[in-house]
Amino acid sequence: MPPDETPGYEQARDELTDVVRQLEAGGVTLEESLRLWERGEYLASVCEEWLDGAKARLDAARAAHQSEAAAEGSAGAE
Numbered sequence: 001m002p003p004d005e006t007p008g009y010e011q012a013r014d015e016l017t018d019v020v021r022q023l024e025a026g027g028v029t030l031e032e033s034l035r036l037w038e039r040g041e042y043l044a045s046v047c048e049e050w051l052d053g054a055k056a057r058l059d060a061a062r063a064a065h066q067s068e069a070a071a072e073g074s075a076g077a078e
Helices: 009-025 030-076
Strands: none
Touching (some): 009 030
Protein backbone atom coordinates (compact mmCIF):
# COMPACT_ATOMS: atom_id res chain seq x y z
CA MET A 1 0.00 0.00 0.00
CA PRO A 2 1.35 3.48 -0.81
CA PRO A 3 2.48 5.39 2.29
CA ASP A 4 -0.18 8.11 1.81
CA GLU A 5 -3.06 5.63 1.53
CA THR A 6 -5.03 4.94 4.71
CA PRO A 7 -5.79 1.25 5.22
CA GLY A 8 -9.33 0.02 5.68
CA TYR A 9 -10.48 -1.08 9.12
CA GLU A 10 -9.96 -4.81 8.62
CA GLN A 11 -6.54 -4.33 7.06
CA ALA A 12 -5.42 -1.99 9.86
CA ARG A 13 -6.78 -4.36 12.52
CA ASP A 14 -5.04 -7.38 11.02
CA GLU A 15 -1.73 -5.55 10.66
CA LEU A 16 -2.04 -4.22 14.22
CA THR A 17 -2.54 -7.79 15.45
CA ASP A 18 0.67 -8.80 13.65
CA VAL A 19 2.56 -5.86 15.14
CA VAL A 20 1.43 -6.78 18.65
CA ARG A 21 2.48 -10.41 18.12
CA GLN A 22 5.93 -9.30 16.96
CA LEU A 23 6.37 -7.00 19.94
CA GLU A 24 5.19 -9.66 22.39
CA ALA A 25 7.49 -12.28 20.86
CA GLY A 26 10.51 -10.06 21.40
CA GLY A 27 13.81 -10.87 19.77
CA VAL A 28 13.95 -7.65 17.75
CA THR A 29 16.30 -4.74 18.14
CA LEU A 30 15.38 -1.62 20.06
CA GLU A 31 15.17 0.30 16.79
CA GLU A 32 12.82 -2.31 15.29
CA SER A 33 10.72 -2.32 18.47
CA LEU A 34 10.33 1.45 18.23
CA ARG A 35 9.40 1.22 14.56
CA LEU A 36 6.80 -1.46 15.36
CA TRP A 37 5.44 0.57 18.27
CA GLU A 38 5.04 3.66 16.07
CA ARG A 39 3.32 1.62 13.37
CA GLY A 40 1.04 0.08 15.99
CA GLU A 41 0.08 3.51 17.33
CA TYR A 42 -0.75 4.65 13.79
CA LEU A 43 -2.81 1.53 13.08
CA ALA A 44 -4.67 1.84 16.38
CA SER A 45 -5.62 5.43 15.50
CA VAL A 46 -6.81 4.33 12.06
CA CYS A 47 -9.01 1.67 13.66
CA GLU A 48 -10.36 4.20 16.14
CA GLU A 49 -11.23 6.62 13.33
CA TRP A 50 -13.09 3.87 11.45
CA LEU A 51 -14.98 2.85 14.60
CA ASP A 52 -15.83 6.46 15.45
CA GLY A 53 -17.17 6.92 11.92
CA ALA A 54 -19.26 3.76 12.18
CA LYS A 55 -20.66 4.89 15.54
CA ALA A 56 -21.58 8.29 14.08
CA ARG A 57 -23.40 6.60 11.20
CA LEU A 58 -25.31 4.35 13.60
CA ASP A 59 -26.22 7.28 15.83
CA ALA A 60 -27.49 9.22 12.81
CA ALA A 61 -29.54 6.24 11.62
CA ARG A 62 -31.05 5.80 15.09
CA ALA A 63 -31.89 9.50 15.33
CA ALA A 64 -33.51 9.43 11.89
CA HIS A 65 -35.52 6.36 12.84
CA GLN A 66 -36.67 7.98 16.09
CA SER A 67 -37.66 11.16 14.21
CA GLU A 68 -39.65 9.12 11.70
CA ALA A 69 -41.35 7.16 14.48
CA ALA A 70 -42.21 10.38 16.35
CA ALA A 71 -43.60 11.97 13.16
CA GLU A 72 -45.72 8.89 12.46
CA GLY A 73 -46.95 8.85 16.04
CA SER A 74 -48.02 12.52 15.96
CA ALA A 75 -49.61 12.10 12.52
CA GLY A 76 -51.65 9.15 13.79
CA ALA A 77 -52.88 11.15 16.78
CA GLU A 78 -54.76 13.60 14.56
